[in-house]
Amino acid sequence: MAIFELPQLYRDVKAEAQAVAAEVAPFAAEADESSEVHGPTLAILRSSRLCELMVPSAYGGRFERVDPLAVCVAREVCMKASAHLDALLALQGIGSYAIAVGGSETQRRTWLPRVASGESLAALALTEPEAGSDLKAITTTLRPATPGGDEFLLSGNKSFISNAPSADLFTVLAREPAPEGDGEDSYSMVLVPADAPGVQVSPTPEIMAPHVLGEVEFRDVVLPADNRLGPAGKGFAHVFATLSVFRSSVAGAAVGLMEGALEVAARHAAERHQFGRPLVRLGSVANLLADSWVDLESSRLLAYRAADTARLDPATTLDYSSLAKLAATEAAGRVVDRCVQVMGRWGLIKGSRIEQYYRQARPMRLYEGASEVLRLGIANRLCRDILEQDMPGDAQD
Numbered sequence: 089m090a091i092f093e094l095p096q097l098y099r100d101v102k103a104e105a106q107a108v109a110a111e112v113a114p115f116a117a118e119a120d121e122s123s124e125v126h127g128p129t130l131a132i133l134r135s136s137r138l139c140e141l142m143v144p145s146a147y148g149g150r151f152e153r154v155d156p157l158a159v160c161v162a163r164e165v166c167m168k169a170s171a172h173l174d175a176l177l178a179l180q181g182i183g184s185y186a187i188a189v190g191g192s193e194t195q196r197r198t199w200l201p202r203v204a205s206g207e208s209l210a211a212l213a214l215t216e217p218e219a220g221s222d223l224k225a226i227t228t229t230l231r232p233a234t235p236g237g238d239e240f241l242l243s244g245n246k247s248f249i250s251n252a253p254s255a256d257l258f259t260v261l262a263r264e265p266a267p268e269g270d271g272e273d274s275y276s277m278v279l280v281p282a283d284a285p286g287v288q289v290s291p292t293p294e295i296m297a298p299h300v301l302g303e304v305e306f307r308d309v310v311l312p313a314d315n316r317l318g319p320a321g322k323g324f325a326h327v328f329a330t331l332s333v334f335r336s337s338v339a340g341a342a343v344g345l346m347e348g349a350l351e352v353a354a355r356h357a358a359e360r361h362q363f364g365r366p367l368v369r370l371g372s373v374a375n376l377l378a379d380s381w382v383d384l385e386s387s388r389l390l391a392y393r394a395a396d397t398a399r400l401d402p403a404t405t406l407d408y409s410s411l412a413k414l415a416a417t418e419a420a421g422r423v424v425d426r427c428v429q430v431m432g433r434w435g436l437i438k439g440s441r442i443e444q445y446y447r448q449a450r451p452m453r454l455y456e457g458a459s460e461v462l463r464l465g466i467a468n469r470l471c472r473d474i475l476e477q478d479m480p481g482d483a484q485d
Contacts, residue, residue, distance in 0.1 A: 094392070098161050101141070105162040108136045109169030116170035120444055123298040125254040129173050134206035138162055142181030144188055147200035154181060154188065156333050156402065160340030160395035167344035171448045174341050175299060179251045182334050183210025186259040186277045186326040190318035195279055199257055211255035213246040213304055214327065221461045223261065223327070230262040230276060233310060240316070242278060242309040252289050252302025255282050260306070261323050274321035284309050297447040331456065332402040335409035338456050339391035339416035346384045346423045349445040353377065353427035356434065367430065376426040383419040390415050407469040410462045417452040418459060424449045
């Protein structure tokens, strides 16, 4: 269905992901209704080499640096087949990328090969009960265990953390209080093994599209000083680096969801007859399908463009990844709604593929940047770029 051809390297990644998706397909519906890790799906992912896409080659990965376009393409295929498969794959990168960019050589060699093989599951712990989009409001704290000592205590609560019940490691954003009267608090990332004493995981309330989620409490977890990822105060740099590489892949997943839903609806419209003709011959139905294909293909092009830009220079391209994520996830909501409309009552059947797509599309507009928050950043970037173009010095060049 696509109207854009990827270079051969990425077509190979796509074919690899399609082979994995085909293996998962017989029980995808079951996996997608599970809020626990689905064993057969995880086993197939581990037996493949897809998790290697999430780690640099020096530590068991596929490419010298994580390639956002390869991740985008793989997620597109996986999400079309199974939201559960997509989440398991994506979180290997999202949960471990701070180690790749900020960890010590020991941390990288200890953990990243396990992530690349799927042996260890990773999780990124940012959100808290009272801090969602406003991460500067987090209250999870990292303090010296003793004055001048080489250990820290991590205390606080993280909420709605993907993979939490099954994770083997957490990368955690924490606040480091400034010494009294000595400047502002800073924010750091720390690596926390899931089996560290004091780590407690409890269930998150079920959401409309089942997902492996958990509430995580850190009860004075003792961490060696070298479990901090990079220097103190670099936590947001690691968060932004992760988002720069992986946010465009959310757009890729949204493209896969749209493609899957549109195929189901188009097949129904071509095969079902009303008023003596196929549904697709009715103008109102044709409009729904045509508008959906426009949304799909325009989202695909923007997703690939943003991911390729992030591949070349991830440090400066977060706004473009935000553009792609915003456009594709909003489009996915429109497309699946149209597809349900095309299918009429058949689109309402609980447990059907189209009904699953409908529920799965909605959370995508919230995670890894809610649409409203993304719009703020995008608008600011637009105005900044326009003002820079208007600078007198630029006009003279």
